[in-house]
Amino acid sequence: MAKLLAPGGTTEMAMAVLDEGADAVYVGPYGWSWRQSAFELRDAEIKEVCKAAKARGREVRAAFNTYLHSTEIPQLLKKVEKYVEWGVSGLLMSDIGSIALVLTHFPSLEIHTSVGCAIINVEEIRFYREIGAKFIVLPYNLTVEEVAELKRAVDVGIEIFLFQPLHEGILCPGKCAMSSYLAARRSVDAEGKDHFLGSASRGGSCRRVCRARWNFTIDDGPYPDEVELKEDANLLLWDLPGYILQAGVEYLKIQGRERSVPLVRDIVRFYRKVVDSILASPGEISMERFALEWQELRTRWEHEREKRAGLLISETTKLEHFSR
Amino acid sequence: MFELSTHIPNLDSLRRYDLSAYDGIYIGDYTCPRHPGNFSSDKEQLSEGVERVKASGKKCYLSLYAAPRNSDLPWIREVLSATKGLPLDGIEIHNLGLLRLVREVMGEIPIHLGVFGNLYTDETARILKGYGVERIFPNSELSLDEIVYLRDHTPIQVVVPLHGKIPLTISTNCFRLEHAVGEATSCEELCKKEYWFNRESWCLKGVGRAYLSGKDLCMIEHLPGLLRTGLRCFYIYSLGENEEYLATIGGVYREALSRVLAGERYSAGHYLSMVKALARIGMCNGYYFGMSGQAYLSPSVEGQEAQGIS
Numbered sequence: 306m307a308k309l310l311a312p313g314g315t316t317e318m319a320m321a322v323l324d325e326g327a328d329a330v331y332v333g334p335y336g337w338s339w340r341q342s343a344f345e346l347r348d349a350e351i352k353e354v355c356k357a358a359k360a361r362g363r364e365v366r367a368a369f370n371t372y373l374h375s376t377e378i379p380q381l382l383k384k385v386e387k388y389v390e391w392g393v394s395g396l397l398m399s400d401i402g403s404i405a406l407v408l409t410h411f412p413s414l415e416i417h418t419s420v421g422c423a424i425i426n427v428e429e430i431r432f433y434r435e436i437g438a439k440f441i442v443l444p445y446n447l448t449v450e451e452v453a454e455l456k457r458a459v460d461v462g463i464e465i466f467l468f469q470p471l472h473e474g475i476l477c478p479g480k481c482a483m484s485s486y487l488a489a490r491r492s493v494d495a496e497g498k499d500h501f502l503g504s505a506s507r508g509g510s511c512r513r514v515c516r517a518r519w520n521f522t523i524d525d526g527p528y529p530d531e532v533e534l535k536e537d538a539n540l541l542l543w544d545l546p547g548y549i550l551q552a553g554v555e556y557l558k559i560q561g562r563e564r565s566v567p568l569v570r571d572i573v574r575f576y577r578k579v580v581d582s583i584l585a586s587p588g589e590i591s592m593e594r595f596a597l598e599w600q601e602l603r604t605r606w607e608h609e610r611e612k613r614a615g616l617l618i619s620e621t622t623k624l625e626h627f628s629r
Numbered sequence: 630m631f632e633l634s635t636h637i638p639n640l641d642s643l644r645r646y647d648l649s650a651y652d653g654i655y656i657g658d659y660t661c662p663r664h665p666g667n668f669s670s671d672k673e674q675l676s677e678g679v680e681r682v683k684a685s686g687k688k689c690y691l692s693l694y695a696a697p698r699n700s701d702l703p704w705i706r707e708v709l710s711a712t713k714g715l716p717l718d719g720i721e722i723h724n725l726g727l728l729r730l731v732r733e734v735m736g737e738i739p740i741h742l743g744v745f746g747n748l749y750t751d752e753t754a755r756i757l758k759g760y761g762v763e764r765i766f767p768n769s770e771l772s773l774d775e776i777v778y779l780r781d782h783t784p785i786q787v788v789v790p791l792h793g794k795i796p797l798t799i800s801t802n803c804f805r806l807e808h809a810v811g812e813a814t815s816c817e818e819l820c821k822k823e824y825w826f827n828r829e830s831w832c833l834k835g836v837g838r839a840y841l842s843g844k845d846l847c848m849i850e851h852l853p854g855l856l857r858t859g860l861r862c863f864y865i866y867s868l869g870e871n872e873e874y875l876a877t878i879g880g881v882y883r884e885a886l887s888r889v890l891a892g893e894r895y896s897a898g899h900y901l902s903m904v905k906a907l908a909r910i911g912m913c914n915g916y917y918f919g920m921s922g923q924a925y926l927s928p929s930v931e932g933q934e935a936q937g938i939s
Binding site for chain 1: 696697698699701702724725726727728729730745747749750751752753754755756757768769770772775778779782795797798799800801802804805808822823824825826827828829831833840842916919920921922923
């Protein structure tokens with residue numbers, strides 16, 4: 306049965322998504338996840354979220370999904386040990402070696418390969434399954450049929466984002482260093498964790514340079530319009546019954562640790578309602594009655610996303626690159 | 630003493646370019662399977678390509694396409710099958726889904742993990758060793774310290790790029806093709822031109838489906854320190870560059886590395902001028918010193934004339 310996995314960018318957000326019926330909440334430990342530290346939680350906060358989730362019989366997933374420094378692996382294991390004691394039952398991870406090592410020490414943990422693994426073919430899925438991943442987080446570029454085919458081909462759980470698929474494009478997240486090339490700075494915190502500011506893959510703090518307006522030249526001749534290097538996704542609706550019933554995905558992920566709590570709350574409430582109705586009446590699926598509310602949420606989503614990207618880009622333009 | 634390698638995309642380049650500076654050639658352009666005559670996708674070219682490289686006394690590695698979707702797996706299998714029996718020294722992959730495919734078709738051939746393979750940690754290197762990976766290009770975001778750590782803590786050979794435009798990201802589709810409004814849409818024609826992205830002081834270059842740094846990674850001023858770490862497996866990023874670039878950059882680094890290793894007093898000045906002349910946008914040190922990829926750190930005046938390494 307498909308579970309709703311919702312973001313906990315702050316403790317307030319985590320509690321809100323649990324209130325609205327998320328089956329699972331995912332949180333980013335400070336310095337370790339694919340988001341800026343403003344949208345990550347300290348240990349005490351994660352403990353609090355675990356307590357609340359346990360009381361309601363819900364799951365907590367911790368996103369240790371940035372690509373870490375080799376020397377940080379012992380730190381990672383210590384943190385995971387603590388979280389397991391508090392009730393975290395699964396992790397989102399990207400680094401292969403760390404996945405294998407975590408499972409050696411904590412075999413009961415369920416590992417979701419992060420979308421930062423940039424998995425794009427069935428053989429990669431087999432590889433991650435082989436090293437112990439229980440759920441594969443797919444990038445949002447596959448149709449219902451493609452996801453269903455993957456499920457048939459490999460015996461592994463599938464997690465999808467609740468985004469409409471963008472079929473082609475830059476392997477983001479996962480294989481992009483444009484942001485850290487243009488502006489990055491290494492910074493180590495009191496616990497010894499490197500927060501590689503400006504790196505998407507290592508610091509979780511991508512500066513969205515792909516969403517800036519660039520001048521494109523072909524043999525020094527200018528292209529008539531400014532260009533963006535990547536499209537952004539927006540919320541899904543019409544294919545949702547297909548992903549749940551036909552493809553049989555296990556987790557439906559709502560992204561949004563960077564978004565406002567009111568928006569995320571409304572999104573979770575919306576999808577809880579839609580998913581419940583699909584599961585209750587699988588033979589009579591019509592998304593039409595949800596369309597208006599969905600459009601409103603999409604508009605709010607796009608507004609917040611563009612505002613955030615604009616802020617990051619203008620900060621980056623002023624910063625240039627850092628020197629040591 | 631050391632190995633200096635680079636990528637050569639097709640037979641035409643292999644025939645014409647002066648590759649005397651290089652010990653190892655990665656044949657193929659992993660950024661795009663549609664480049665005409667690309668060794669990575671055109672199996673007809675492989676036999677002559679491998680023969681030419683081996684006849685020149687160099688190592689020959691086949692480079693496979695970096696962003697394969699499901700629909701690419703069958704033709705990649707065909708390319709691999711076409712190399713069976715050829716004296717290849719290794720296969721380079723950037724996608725972990727190709728590990729099993731290479732093993733199935735090629736047996737126990739050494740596998741190299743390319744720059745888009747996302748290798749960050751020693752633990753990952755150990756896992757991949759079990760899958761037949763014997764050499765890795767660390768992800769370009771790793772610092773020199775981290776690269777030395779990998780070298781010291783893993784059973785795998787680590788490659789250190791020294792010069793050229795750093796591959797930053799790759800796409801499953803071609804920006805150039807998507808924006809070829811009103812132009813001929815043959816890949817051969819479109820890719821004869823260079824394409825760049827600029828925004829105020831930001832600059833990137835497009836090559837195939839990849840986006841590269843606008844500035845050239847340049848470690849010519851830092852060779853003594855680099856060689857003191859004991860690293861010896863080096864590489865020049867050259868996809869998208871012309872024959873003058875390949876020959877000049879390769880020649881400069883070959884000579885400079887040899888002189889430092891011979892214990893000669895090293896001055897980067899003359900070499901720096903030569904490589905700077907070919908760096909259209911300028912130079913950077915990548916992430917080697919823990920800064921933004923596009924930053925450049927010049928050694929001190931004393932450091933520029935450091936003692937050679939014996």
